[in-house]
Amino acid sequence: MEQSTTSLTGESDILEHIADRYKKSRSPHHRQLYAAAAYTQCMIKSKSLPVTPLNYFVNIIDALYDSSYSHTLSNSTFNADAMSGMSSFLTFVLTMVPEKSISMSKAAEAVEIVVKCLEVEFVSLRVLRFMECLRVLLEICDLGDWDIVKLSFQTFIKYAVDNKNEKVRKCAEHCVLKVFKCFQNSIIKESATKLVLDTFRNYILAVEKADGSKDDEGSKCEHLKALHMLDLLKRFIPFLTKPEDMQEVILELQKCMTAKFSTLYVLDVMEEILALIESESELTFVKTVKISDKWKSDYSILIQSITGLLICEATAARASNILKEMFSRVLFSEVELNAESEQSNLVRCLCDSLLEVLRTYPNEHSLSVISALFLHLGLDSFIYMDRIFMKTVGFMSDASTCDVKHFEQCIGSAVMVMGPDKIHTLYPLSFDANEQTCSNTWLLPIYKEYVIYSHVRFFIRTIVPLSESFRKACKRGKKMAVKRKQMQSLSRTCWELLPSFCRYPHDLEESFGSLAEILIPNIKENASMLESIAIALQCLVKQNMSLSLSFPGSSGVIDMGIEKENAERNIKVMASWSEALLKAFTNVFFQVSPEKRSFLKETIGCLANIAEFPTSKAIFISSLERVKPDVSDQKNANIGLIHELASAIVADVGMDPIDFIYCCIGDCLKEDDEEAYANLYILLESFEFMSSRFEQLVDLLRDLKSPVDIISFRWRFLCLKTLLFHSFERTCDGENKYGVWVLNEIIVTLKDDKEDRREVAHDILLDTSSIMQSKPETYYKFITMMMGYLFGFSPCITSGAILALSIMLSNDSKICELKPDLVPEILELLDREEDIQVAEAVLWFLKMLVLSLEVAELKMVLCDILNGLQSWSFVSDLPEILLLERGDFRNVFEICTTSLEEGKETSRSPQHDFKANVNEIFENIVQKCGSASVESLVPEKYRLGFRICLESAPSSPEEGKANEALRALITSMFVSSQEEGFCCRQQLGT
Incomplete structure (x- = not known):
């Protein structure tokens, strides 16, 4: 674990660093990391200490102590998550702490706490990180104090032998060897060696006892541990410098030879010992x-x-x-x-x-x-x-x-x-x-x-x-x-x-x-x-091409005297015969069996690579003539063959591919050929797609049903993405009807019932948005086209368009500057639309907006956001929302607590969906802009509730419980919304 070169000064601290680094991640592990960082920062601030990497380290160690020794937390799942986050955060902090800033005594204390954490049962999920932290901390300690070293060394050996996870064992073995190399004191080395050998002896003794018992399961377990110990010992052999240590190991290995488990591990250790004994003499021999x-x-x-x-x-x-x-x-x-x-x-x-x-x-x-x-x-x-x-x-x-x-x-x-x-x-x-x-x-x-x-x-x-x-x-x-x-x-x-x-x-x-x-x-x-x-x-072409393309002077004489100049002359000679060879191969291509056709394709591709361009083009066009329109069966067979042939040489043909795509690929698409969309995409990506038959191809795809299998479905959408780009290039002014159809296909799929299809549409939209950012004019048209779906369409289409805009916003927050009317138009939907899914989509857009914008940009639209959230005519009959509007937050807490105690599934009701989303948006706004900026925009009648929400701590256990219930409700609503397909791609924080 190396020290980070990142310097954290001024207002920038580790929490901000983590938030910036993982703000787009959806990983639960990153959420746990952020939560641990936020919790540690709260501890630091509560003690009125400066927020520095060293104070983070001290407080995370204190938090680990509390988690490992305290039994006040009843929920073991929460303990596991918390411990996982703290292990990751400790690993992160150790890279940020300046070198030599941690004292030996504090490191020794931390070592004891981390070892205690490794003994906690549910910490096994993050044992690798804890062990790495333990090794780093141990290297900071006084390695001349065996009392400090022994505890960690024993822990590493234990995990290297007893753990069933191979990765954990390998990590522990690595730690044993790396820590041993750090020992400078000969007494410490002897003590560590003795500890390893004593442990080895104990495991062998345990095997002997297990062999004498009738417990087969126990015997198998002891045998497995002994094998792991032998594996560790094999890697430890090079550190044995005393002949008596070698002798002791050999004597114990002889006992293993009589035990009832595989002697392969024993022989491995014996060979390692022999190699160590003989290596010095052999080297001396060769030197002499x-x-x-x-x-x-x-x-x-x-x-x-x-x-x-x-x-x-x-x-x-x-x-x-x-x-x-x-x-x-x-x-x-x-x-x-x-x-x-x-x-x-x-x-x-x-x-x-x-x-x-x-x-x-x-x-x-x-x-x-x-x-x-x-x-x-x-x-x-x-x-x-x-x-x-x-x-x-x-x-x-x-x-x-x-x-x-x-x-x-x-x-x-x-x-x-x-x-x-x-x-x-x-x-x-x-x-x-x-x-x-x-x-x-x-x-x-x-x-x-x-x-x-x-x-x-x-x-x-x-x-x-x-x-x-x-x-x-x-x-x-x-x-x-x-x-x-x-x-x-x-x-x-x-x-x-x-x-x-x-x-x-x-x-x-x-x-x-x-x-x-x-x-x-x-x-x-x-x-x-x-x-x-x-x-x-194939061999001749590939070998000589490889040699001819080598860097000048990189291999003077290559492979038994074949020089680069010779390879270039060889290519010229083969190119002079490439036309005759290509004709011969393409003639038999349509006659051979499918098994032989596979290697013919590669050979044709190699020959086309060295042939003249007109030669390849003429041969490929002549092969198109093999399609016979008057014979249906023959036509279908030949289309497939030409399709395979094209995949081999199409990159070198350079012809307008539309005729080929429309007459050949079109039939394959209609026949639900699984490879048709993949090959179509390759062809579309390989040519300047500006043919007059572009419209016919789009119409063909529009008339076809989407394929059932997800692989073909993904290839279809990649084709649509390419067609979308070309539709913008072809349409300078006027309506882009083909681009509208492609965009409509993406929006509808974002609302599809199948998650894998939604994911395909999401990825394509994100990729399209990223590429279009380099072309501002096209990007502006694309956003404008997307906003056209906000009004006058069904709620499903409208909500899908809002979701699409949310995805684009997560990828580029500058779209608000590019289209200043975007936010007002979406907020307007809160008043005009009465459909729940549209409201949900709007709230998700607002969440993404708050999380994506910088503080200065957020303040510019803050007034519009607050005004849009303060009055919803279509949810005015919901009692909890009314309570929020009156600022009566204590009653809301009581309602939430009562609902949870009675076992009601409040997290699934639309009312709580809206409340939770609004609360979350509101909290994110306050966190980013500060309470003063927000309070100045809150109407007078709502300020009491605003201050109660921000300033009043729970004065009784009941209020505290209600507060926790509300937070749990908000969190559960976020998870629920994710399950419905509204995936937020920003880091939410604590």
């Missing part, structure tokens, strides 16, 4: 090797000895790791191989030793060392390791199924660095047409997996003729079904190698033309090769 003359004769003896350990299963893994580490750090780190150098002799010695190991006992560890040596030697491995390679190949036929994988990986490493060209000289791929036999075809799957940085030329000259031979053999062997099937499989396998040979080939510029001449006929005629060809071309 580096300083000494590593090409001395005795060094080869050392390597032979380590290599010999690969034969023994018990030492093979460790010896393998040491050898591979030596390859990286010692043998090949500085000196290049030279045929006459000592290093060359050493490599030969190493290869001889590995060859002997292969003859004696090949295993996965020795094969992993051979693989690593292949990769380190690179092309030189063909000189030094040819006998090893041939010996490894010799095991392929005799190896069991489980061992074949390791041999293939080893041979694959050789293929990667030598290349198929070199391997072909040792083990050539061949086919005897007369005998119908083939040799070394076992290499084909290895080539497919491991070939990289090779040559396309090898594929053209060796693999393609081999595949053709297999294909011809299939025709000659029609009477031999098994043989024919084998030949077909081999022919197909050969073509499946194409993507592998297209992984960063070195000769693409020279060989791509020859490759394309082979590919194009096979795209048209051979469906079995289509996937391999498509994936290969």
